Amino acid sequence: MRAVVLLSGGMDSLVTTAMANEQGFELAAMHVNYGQRTWQKELESFRSICNHYHIEQRLEVNADFLGQIGGSSLTDLSMPVGGADLQGSSIPTSYVPFRNAGFLSMAVSWSEVIGASKIFIGAVEEDSSGYPDCRKVFYDAFNTVISLGTKPETHIEILTPLIEMQKSEIVRKGIELHVPFELSWSCYKSEGKACGVCDSCARRLRAFELEGLSDPIDYEERPHYIQSVTTKS
Numbered sequence: 001m002r003a004v005v006l007l008s009g010g011m012d013s014l015v016t017t018a019m020a021n022e023q024g025f026e027l028a029a030m031h032v033n034y035g036q037r038t039w040q041k042e043l044e045s046f047r048s049i050c051n052h053y054h055i056e057q058r059l060e061v062n063a064d065f066l067g068q069i070g071g072s073s074l075t076d077l078s079m080p081v082g083g084a085d086l087q088g089s090s091i092p093t094s095y096v097p098f099r100n101a102g103f104l105s106m107a108v109s110w111s112e113v114i115g116a117s118k119i120f121i122g123a124v125e126e127d128s129s130g131y132p133d134c135r136k137v138f139y140d141a142f143n144t145v146i147s148l149g150t151k152p153e154t155h156i157e158i159l160t161p162l163i164e165m166q167k168s169e170i171v172r173k174g175i176e177l178h179v180p181f182e183l184s185w186s187c188y189k190s191e192g193k194a195c196g197v198c199d200s201c202a203r204r205l206r207a208f209e210l211e212g213l214s215d216p217i218d219y220e221e222r223p224h225y226i227q228s229v230t231t232k233s
Contacts, residue, residue, distance in 0.1 A: 002026045003118035003159075004111045005055075006103055009045030011204055012122030012162055014184045015170050018177040019161050020120045021053050028057035028114060032103055034096070035067020036074045037081070041191040048183040057114070061106055072096040074188060081189045081198050091130050092199050094188055100133035101142070104158065108146055111156050119158045126166050136163050167207035175211070182216040196221040 003025035007013045020027055031046040033039045043060070050058055066075060073079035073093040082092045100123070107119045123134045132138065139158050146156050162170055174181060186204045187194035194201050196219040206225035208215040215222075 001118070002028065002114065002116040003120055004028050004030055004107050004114075004116045005120040006107055006122070007031055007046050007049060008122075009042040009049065009184060010122070010186045010200075011174070011181065011184045011207075012124055012170060014045075014049055014122075014179055014181070015174040015177070016120050016122035016161060017049060017053060017055075018174065018179045020118075020159075022177060025118065027053065027055045028059070028110070028116060029055045030059045030061065030103075030107055030110060032061045032063050032106070034075065034099065035064040036096075037077070037189060038185065038187060038191050041185045041187075045183055045185040049180070052180050052183060059110055063102060063106075066096055066099060066102070069097065072099075091132065094199060095131050098133060100131075100138070104142055108150065108156055112150055112154050117155055117157065119156060121158060121160055122162050123160045124162050124165060124167070124170070126164055136160065139163070167203050168210035171207045171211045171213065175213070185217070190220065193218045193220045195219070196223060 001024065003020055005017050005020050005027055007017055007029045008031065017027070029046070029050050031043060033043060036042065070076045072095060073081045074096055079093055082094060104119065111119055123139065125135050139160050143158050150156065186200045188198040188200045189195045194217055196205065202225050205215060205222060209224065209226045
């Protein structure tokens, strides 16, 4: 069984890769550079994770048109990257308009060519930043699009194994699978040490704290987030 995994280099895509690997799939990894602030660090993480899991078939795609379109603090340097909003009360500035649809379209094209039947993506709905393209209903709809838009003999399905997990559960699953968290990168702002205060860093740090663990990557500062929000039981 062959599967394409969308591997950004972040914590969620790392754990998703480990889960797909555990299920025995022959993995092909795809990474997209889209003009994001931390593209070099994310690409480095992608390559390191691929090496760790001995993934030889890789595709690195340049989609910097998303940076030209703009509308996101990840690609537009004139927009400040938002701090922690752990309540997820609004869509943050880091949302890249309809980004995941573009990523999935490329992954479907590649899957159809190499004969992959599954596409794994580390989308998280329950404890995500409120991105509309990280919801289960979006992926259910995209599976219908795949069925309608590919050759009749093609059968490709998007799998979202983390979609109903909270971040702390993802950390727990990663520990269970012995994933190399130190190889992953989640910070939206920095490529040296993670900032510790952007929305992505905050969610990651809180997840490790809730599991009673220390995140192995280096941070400029490590605020404590457990007491800053009311967490779900």
